[in-house]
Amino acid sequence: MPRTRVHKQAxxxxxxxxxxxxxxxxxxxxxxxRPPETRREADLPRRTPVSLTLPLRGSYASLVRQNERTEADxxxxxxxxxxxxxxIARKMLVxxxxxxxxxxxxxxxxxxxxxxxxxxxFLSELARAHxxxxxxxxxVSSAVRTVEYQKRLMQINGNxxxxxxxxxxxxxxxxxxxIAKVGLSRKELAWMxxxxxxxxxxxxxxxxxxxxxxxxxxxxxxxxxPPARTNNLGQQKTGQSTAAQRKAxxxxxxxxxxxxxxxxxxxxxxxx
Ligand SMILES: [Zn+2]
Numbered sequence: 001m002p003r004t005r006v007h008k009q010a011x012x013x014x015x016x017x018x019x020x021x022x023x024x025x026x027x028x029x030x031x032x033x034r035p036p037e038t039r040r041e042a043d044l045p046r047r048t049p050v051s052l053t054l055p056l057r058g059s060y061a062s063l064v065r066q067n068e069r070t071e072a073d074x075x076x077x078x079x080x081x082x083x084x085x086x087x088i089a090r091k092m093l094v095x096x097x098x099x100x101x102x103x104x105x106x107x108x109x110x111x112x113x114x115x116x117x118x119x120x121x122f123l124s125e126l127a128r129a130h131x132x133x134x135x136x137x138x139x140v141s142s143a144v145r146t147v148e149y150q151k152r153l154m155q156i157n158g159n160x161x162x163x164x165x166x167x168x169x170x171x172x173x174x175x176x177x178x179i180a181k182v183g184l185s186r187k188e189l190a191w192m193x194x195x196x197x198x199x200x201x202x203x204x205x206x207x208x209x210x211x212x213x214x215x216x217x218x219x220x221x222x223x224x225x226p227p228a229r230t231n232n233l234g235q236q237k238t239g240q241s242t243a244a245q246r247k248a249x250x251x252x253x254x255x256x257x258x259x260x261x262x263x264x265x266x267x268x269x270x271x272x
Pocket of ligand 1: 014015016142171176177178216217218
């Protein structure tokens with residue numbers, strides 16, 4: 001299969017849905033950046049650390065890392081609508097966990113309101129913590145996409161991220177979601193940055209802030225899920241028999257993928 005070659009200078013916006021400005025380099029030590037928002041530091045509450053007033057810039061390195069880590073997680077890119085439906089049916093993708101604390105942008109089609117199980121868990125926990133502090137919901141503005149859709153997008157928007165290659169949009173794996181920044185107060189933005197940076201530092205996710213789409217673009221890794229303890233509790237809860245557990249643990253079994261959201265999910269190829 002041909003791999004799209006993209007020059008570094010052509011790094012594009014992985015969230016792009018409309019014409020966008022080029023991504024700007026974001027040093028991983030985001031606190032050292034000095035983008036324009038710092039001009040408004042005086043307006044911020046005194047308790048807000050200055051570093052959290054700064055946007056979390058995307059970079060070529062970050063996009064490469066998102067592709068490498070989702071590949072290491074065994075995630076294939078979802079090719080088209082049929083592929084998407086198959087993966088939803090097999091529970092490799094789950095619904096964005098809408099609740100009083102989490103809404104979805106009304107313009108997002110129903111079959112795009114899906115993500116990986118660990119991404120859904122991240123969303124639930126983030127939204128719950130946010131709502132506890134700010135008493136209103138977060139909004140998901142984008143979730144899973146297909147290669148077919150991304151190729152159409154590239155025709156419309158020259159700055160859209162690639163559909164193939166080493167720096168393709170990680171939305172194609174279902175591990176990535178965008179959370180809208182529109183309407184969030186500076187306190188909320190600072191809180192989001194603090195929480196997301198801590199998780200990024202722990203290797204659980206990568207986050208970028210996009211500006212044309214005004215969103216947090218977040219790729220969540222399988223390691224977000226706690227290790228084995230979760231599975232053990234889940235099995236006890238469901239009362240699975242020992243034989244059933246053994247069957248579910250067989251490599252490559254469908255039960256493995258359905259019962260364990262942390263299991264490899266990349267084996268259902270687009271060739272099926
Ligand atoms: Zn995005």
